[in-house]
Each structure stands twice: as C-alpha cells, then as structure tokens.
Amino acid sequence: MSVRRHTLVAALATLAAAGLLTACGASDVAEEVKPKGQKGAGINIGPDQNRIRGEKDEAIAAKVPEAIRARGTLRLGASADASPPLGFYATDDRTRIGSEIDIATLIADTLGLKPEFDEVSWENLFVGLDSSKFDAVLSNVTVTEERKEKYDFATYRLDNIAFEARKGSGWKVKSAADVAGKTIAVSSGTNQEKILLDWSEQNVEAGRKPVEIKYFQKDTDYYLALQSGRIDGYLGPSPSANYHVASAGQSEIVGTLSGGGDGVQGKIAATTKKGSGLVAAYAAAIDHIVQDGSYAEVLKRWGLSSEAVDASEINPPGLPKTEN
Incomplete structure (x- = not known):
C-alpha cells in the first residue's frame, strides 16, 4: 500500500468509525462522504465519477x-x-x-x-x-x-476563504482584531497567507499582539494540529474548509471573507x-x-x-x- 493510499484509508476509516461515511460497494474503503444524519446521497469519492462532460463548440x-x-x-x-x-x-x-x-x-x-x-x-x-x-x-x-x-486570467468562481476552528470554540472572526494573539495555520505562498500577514501587521500597528503563523505540509497535518489544540485555527479556501467541517464533524467555520481581502472580491480563474x-x-x-x-x-x-x-x-x- 502506498503512503498516500495508507493516509487516505486511515482518514476514511476514522470517519467511518465515527459514523460519518456511507460505504458504496465492496471496496476496502468508503466511496461516499456524507455528514452524520444527512439523508440522501453524499459526495462520491470513488474512481467511477460519471463525470459531467461537454461537447465541442x-x-x-x-x-x-x-x-x-x-x-x-x-x-x-x-x-x-x-x-x-x-x-x-x-x-x-x-x-x-x-x-x-x-x-x-x-x-x-x-x-x-x-x-x-x-x-x-x-x-x-x-x-x-x-x-x-x-x-x-x-x-x-x-x-x-x-x-x-x-499571466492572463479568465474567471470561473468566486474566491472566498474561511477560518476553521474546533467545534464549540466560541471564536468569531470578522476583522484583524479578532486574530490578535492567536496561533493560526496557513499554506505558504497563498493569498490567505498574505491576508493573514497583513492582518498581523495591522494588529502590531494598533498595539495588539501579532498572529503566530504556523505552516504544515499537508491538510491532514493542519487538522491534526487543530484537534490537538496546537493551533487556534486554520485559514484556507472556503470550499476545503466547508468540506472538512461537513465530513469530519469536529470543527466549525468561525469567519469567512473574500480571498481578495477587504477591498476587492477575490476571483478564481483559469x-x-x-x-x-x-x-x-x-x-x-x-x-x-x-x-x-x-x-x-x-x-x-x-x-x-x-x-x-x-x-x-x-x-x-x-x-x-x-x-x-
């Protein structure tokens, strides 16, 4: 078993043990992600995607x-x-x-x-x-x-980012002041890193504590650090954060904002x-x-x-x- 597959199987097994996954077929891992208690079909994560296809124009x-x-x-x-x-x-x-x-x-x-x-x-x-x-x-x-x-860009999706924290944290993020003194993980070289660095600088200028920023190699590392309490939150793309909240059931979204920061709606593009x-x-x-x-x-x-x-x-x- 490859390292990647081992990681995937372990992660899915953890969710299945918590009753958060519904298995499809006889595979050794679940092929559908579904939040606990959700009715109907979940998200298909198996190889048979029946991908939506288009035609040449x-x-x-x-x-x-x-x-x-x-x-x-x-x-x-x-x-x-x-x-x-x-x-x-x-x-x-x-x-x-x-x-x-x-x-x-x-x-x-x-x-x-x-x-x-x-x-x-x-x-x-x-x-x-x-x-x-x-x-x-x-x-x-x-x-x-x-x-x-x-580079040239052709937009295809709005870009929103989200702060994810442990469920029941009681923490809400709306502005730079809300992250002062917090330990937050973020991916290096991303827009969310830039925004977090800017907010940390704003806090210092205002006499508040800076943000302690942590970097990890993989999403699973961020989530482990979050659940163990080594970080207060994780700032990442809103789609990924919402997916993790829905599938794992151990965290919550405590704030969202445009991936473009305070002045412009961020946009994702080809x-x-x-x-x-x-x-x-x-x-x-x-x-x-x-x-x-x-x-x-x-x-x-x-x-x-x-x-x-x-x-x-x-x-x-x-x-x-x-x-x-």
Missing part, C-alpha cells in the same frame, strides 16, 4: 491558437496537494477527482481538446506556465494585480501565460458551460453553488500588490 474552439489545435491536447497544471473538494485522489489512489478537474475537463471538451493533467507543487504550477509546459492552470488560483503582470493567445478561448468556453447548465451541475455536485459566477471576466481587478 466549433466557434469557440476556433479561438485556440493553431499549434494547440493541431496538437489536440490541452496541457493543464494541477496542484499535487490533496484539497477536497477542489482536487484530490479517489479511493483507488490513482484517479484525480474534484471540482477543478471537472471544470477543466468541461473547458477542454468545449475547445475540442483532450485534457492532460500534470500534478506538481504549487510553485511549479507557475514555473510550468512560464516555460510553456502548461497551457493553463485551473487549481484555485486567485487573480492578483502582481500575477496579472505575467490562468495562462500572458500573451499566449488562450485567455479569450477559456473565457468563451466558461461562458458556454455556464449557459448550458453543466457548470452549475458541477458546482452543485461539490457543494460550491454559492461561489458561482454569471460570466467569465478576463483580467478583472485582483488582489492589490503588497506595499513595501
């Missing part, structure tokens, strides 16, 4: 540069980190599933291209774009003003190298799947309907640059 496909059309594939970068429900491995430890995979597949279908996913570390997503190894990245990337200098000639095709494909209803089906499937957009925007206002 000739007019939109014609917007793709000729070299890529001739190749016939859309090379997509995806984060290797397991982050349900955005992107993670099914119970077979081989099949990559999640909302980002589904949306990327629909975009590729609309463009008449075969999606090819390459899973790399977060920083290597951008290295892959810079080197033209990837045609696009759909991996919960937020539009920022700094990133717009090197990201491509600036000047690649692809962003218009991505935006048109996203508009197409919004209009035909397949986009809404995907978001509903993964519990993300509240983050839907009505149309794709190309290079909208993003998270402001950090002032030095």
Whole structure:
C-alpha cells in the first residue's frame, strides 16, 4: 500500500468509525462522504465519477491558437496537494477527482481538446506556465494585480476563504482584531497567507499582539494540529474548509471573507501565460458551460453553488500588490 493510499484509508476509516461515511460497494474503503444524519446521497469519492462532460463548440474552439489545435491536447497544471473538494485522489489512489478537474475537463471538451493533467507543487504550477509546459492552470488560483503582470486570467468562481476552528470554540472572526494573539495555520505562498500577514501587521500597528503563523505540509497535518489544540485555527479556501467541517464533524467555520481581502472580491480563474493567445478561448468556453447548465451541475455536485459566477471576466481587478 502506498503512503498516500495508507493516509487516505486511515482518514476514511476514522470517519467511518465515527459514523460519518456511507460505504458504496465492496471496496476496502468508503466511496461516499456524507455528514452524520444527512439523508440522501453524499459526495462520491470513488474512481467511477460519471463525470459531467461537454461537447465541442466549433466557434469557440476556433479561438485556440493553431499549434494547440493541431496538437489536440490541452496541457493543464494541477496542484499535487490533496484539497477536497477542489482536487484530490479517489479511493483507488490513482484517479484525480474534484471540482477543478471537472471544470477543466468541461473547458477542454468545449475547445475540442483532450485534457492532460500534470500534478506538481504549487510553485511549479507557475514555473510550468512560464516555460510553456502548461497551457493553463485551473487549481484555485486567485487573480492578483502582481500575477496579472505575467499571466492572463479568465474567471470561473468566486474566491472566498474561511477560518476553521474546533467545534464549540466560541471564536468569531470578522476583522484583524479578532486574530490578535492567536496561533493560526496557513499554506505558504497563498493569498490567505498574505491576508493573514497583513492582518498581523495591522494588529502590531494598533498595539495588539501579532498572529503566530504556523505552516504544515499537508491538510491532514493542519487538522491534526487543530484537534490537538496546537493551533487556534486554520485559514484556507472556503470550499476545503466547508468540506472538512461537513465530513469530519469536529470543527466549525468561525469567519469567512473574500480571498481578495477587504477591498476587492477575490476571483478564481483559469490562468495562462500572458500573451499566449488562450485567455479569450477559456473565457468563451466558461461562458458556454455556464449557459448550458453543466457548470452549475458541477458546482452543485461539490457543494460550491454559492461561489458561482454569471460570466467569465478576463483580467478583472485582483488582489492589490503588497506595499513595501
């Protein structure tokens, strides 16, 4: 058994022991996540996804540069980190599933291209774009003003982030003052890290205690630290936080805010190298799947309907640059 599969099986077994998972079939691990007491179907985490697929739109496909059309594939970068429900491995430890995979597949279908996913570390997503190894990245990337200098964006989801704490913490987060003196975990190099650092600086300037920030390698490490009391909270993408709260039943959301900070609504976008000639095709494909209803089906499937957009925007206002 691989290390990854061992981790997955252990995590699912823990949930099953708590009565939070409903098994489907004869697999050695549960293939459906369902909060305790929920009626009806849960979230399918097995390899047989019956993924929602689209059809090629000739007019939109014609917007793709000729070299890529001739190749016939859309090379997509995806984060290797397991982050349900955005992107993670099914119970077979081989099949990559999640909302980002589904949306990327629909975009590729609309463009008449075969999606090819390459899973790399977060920083290597951008290295892959810079080197033209990837045609696009759909991996919960937020539009920022700094990133717009090197990349083009076609939005497909609102970006909200959430503070997660142990159930019954009595803690509510609405502003920087609410995190003063707290120990909070966050992923390095993310927008949520930037916001947390900014809030910590605001607290220091106001004479309050700074935030003690902790970093871990995997989501499971954050959650273990949270349950053991080593951290007060975890700031991460709202989809992942809500998924964990619903499936594990041991924590709660104590605050949400825009992934763009206080001044702008954060937006998640298909990201491509600036000047690649692809962003218009991505935006048109996203508009197409919004209009035909397949986009809404995907978001509903993964519990993300509240983050839907009505149309794709190309290079909208993003998270402001950090002032030095």
